[in-house]
Amino acid sequence: MEYKVGSLFAGIGGICLGFKNATHADGSYKMVWANEIDEYAVETYKKNFNHPMIDGDIEKILQPEREENEELRSDYYKKREQILQHQIDVLTAGFPCQAFSIAGYRKGFDDERGNLFLSIIDLIQQLGEKHEKPKMLFLENVKNLKSHDKGRTYKVIKEKLEEEGYYVKEAVLNTKEFTRLPQNRERIYIIAFRDSIEATNFTMFENLENFKVERNQVERVEAIDGVLDLHLTKENADKYYYTKKKYPSYFLTEEEYNNIDETERKEHRINIDEEITEEYQFYQVRRGMYVRRNMNGVCPTLTANMGTGGHNVALIKVRDGVRKLTPAETFKLQGFPIGQGYELPKDYKGRPFSDGRLYKQAGNAVSVDMAQLIAEEMLKAVTITKKHFYEDVIVTN
Template identity: 60%
Template sequence: MKQVYKVGSLFAGVGGICLGFKQATFENNEYELAWANEIDEYACETYRTNFEHKLIQGDINKVLNPNLIDIEIEDLNKKICKETDDKTISRFKSEISMLEEQKHYYEHQREKILKYKIDVLNGGFPCQAFSIAGERKGFDDERGNLFWSIIHLIKDLDKIHGKPRILFLENVKNLKSHDNGNTYKVIKSELEKVGYIIKEEVLNTMDYSDLPQNRERIYIVGFLNEEDAHKFDLFDRIKNLKVKKSSNERMEDTKKVIDYSITSKDYEKYYYTRKKYPHYFITEEEYNQIPPEVRKEERVNLEEQINEMYQFYQVRRGMYVRKNMSDVCPTLTANMGTGGHNVPLIKVNDGIRKLTPEETFKLQGFPIGQGYELPKKYNGRSYSDAQLYKQAGNAVSVPIIKFLAKEILRIL
């Protein structure tokens, strides 16, 4: 008999976890996406372009507790009492009116998120607070505090429908070691307090999928039932399932995600040229003419140093060029669209270029042009490449999610 398990998704981004669960099936059993939550308006636009189920847009803390807005209203009322300027008072009153509308909106969103009994609660909760690429403030960062919304939602769902049977969370590898392991101890302890048996594993995308990207992430699976937890032995045997690929096989995987037919005529903005980046095309003669006390230790010349097709390179810290020695793309990051250093670069037939937004999504396993599309417009304007790069860098690797979701479906 066909069994369908309902899924709720927090911090959904552009839907990588949702897509992985949607793609997963096992013996005629499958998942159904009940709702997703995301705060970023651009990510929401990309999400809505690709999914039809309910998207709850907004701050999850306010969704779960609309009364938080009363605190903001109270603060503004206090300012009004002290203010003498009529224009400022009028502005404060206008802000209060907007907050009152916002509270009504969030009350409605709370009803939506608590409407369904869900079997699986998932979420790639914000990782910047723990990422090695950021300042690693952990729970001192507002984004790190968003972890607690997962606990609050579990408790709220429990009062109405019971707790989700499965909890599925994803984050950066560094979460495990952050603050000498204390951060993860708190997270695991809090999840255990609300009734879950926790299993976790760090997986690298390149080791467990055909995607040519080095991307290590921690995957945390929580089980409400001891029997489910006992059946889930995937992490115990995971190392035996590693994908081992030759350089030629990696090359073939790269060809599937990188469009080598692109030319500078139509995609000029992605190309690195001497005119745009003169400091990345320094000849030996030019280098020798720079006074020793001011020139960089290594000479950078992309045309000379990025010399192999089907490989990935980076200009590290703007100081030197490095080829990825694993024959895969370095970890995609949320700031790769802002220019500067550490942007993945490739050699193509007519020069050197960075990846297009479509290619970065493909490197995360999104089926661009085959059921998943990137928005072209938003609010009457062309959709920003910078936003798409950010979304791809923040996303999960869809095949890894599908792989894990299928195993969860098997034990269910």
């Protein structure tokens, strides 16, 4: 059976691609539509998916009367009809996380981005009035959502979903523990079913140990090798390299460090050439104060602001120096098959598509492989339920 999927806050399609790739002997998914407000993410999304992208502010799309401009209001009405014309089986949403993130201000529902969760509820209700509510939900957010405001924020979210008739399960999962992707990325995944038996049959979150991926050192290196573009050199990718000319304070010799007045020099001397020495490892210059190797051997969590510099930049040792990850490499660390069916835009509206935009998109994305793994377990839950139902019908008759 083919289950129809609609995607809110779709970004560049991490969840969508995961669902598209998910397969099971008795079921699969079909993407029907996606929604995203960021025009640059929309451009990347449209380049890689064929189904409709209904772009724009979902709050105004679902409530067009809020828009004062008559022309825009008319456009929002049309977009709402586009969304509501389809009955969907699954609603997915990687709803904005900045309001709950440790890296953000942690304002939760006091931040308008936190209130965007209520758009999910609004859409569920409108779909219920037009057709029926989605059978399943797949929601993703930062792990801090679970503990935010001493758990009260998540309690509200769960209660809202339960009021709509859903049985809710959640778990905080780390990409590096459950997929082949070498990135440390903890996120909360919220899965909900309208059918209590299907919810019961979704047992992944109760049996997480069975899904963990164990890697030895050779397999770890192979996984990293699969995402790094090691053919790049200073000649063809100079802008990604860290050199003394670009970052003089990161290449201080002992003599240079000692010649700095004690009142002005930092507590620790930084010399990237001396401290970043191992290939297939990830490093960071933390707060501009010291170099740190990521001790678990995988890339630290990719963030939306890693393109702006600072301690969020992951650095790697390559044959001809030290460089930061390229946008393509960050996308691959999220599971996007760059050069194998997924492409990055090169320009937009007549201007080059900036690396900063791409870094932001990768940092905001949902790991494709995580979405696929959970989507497949959701398929198993609903197909097992249907199989048992038909078996019971046959026996009864």
